Amino acid sequence: MKTLLERAKPELKQVIDEHKKSYPNVVESLERCLNKNHFVIDIPFEFILEIKSILSSHKMDCQDHQIWSYFIKNEE
Numbered sequence: 001m002k003t004l005l006e007r008a009k010p011e012l013k014q015v016i017d018e019h020k021k022s023y024p025n026v027v028e029s030l031e032r033c034l035n036k037n038h039f040v041i042d043i044p045f046e047f048i049l050e051i052k053s054i055l056s057s058h059k060m061d062c063q064d065h066q067i068w069s070y071f072i073k074n075e076e
Helices: 012-020 024-036 045-057 064-070
Strands: none
Touching: 012 024, 012 045, 012 064, 045 064
């Protein structure tokens, strides 16, 4: 089963990579979280907020209940 980091859509990966330049420690923690989880429901709320913050800093809107839409459906 793929991790959430592996299933992240290209647009999410891109903004995370761009955010890494300014906030490497925050992105490292987020990537660690996404790399150990397989389901969006397992992401701690603090990381949901971080994803929303990263997306909004790149002019992409995302509500809490829409986080799942930034991940490719697991086909396994």
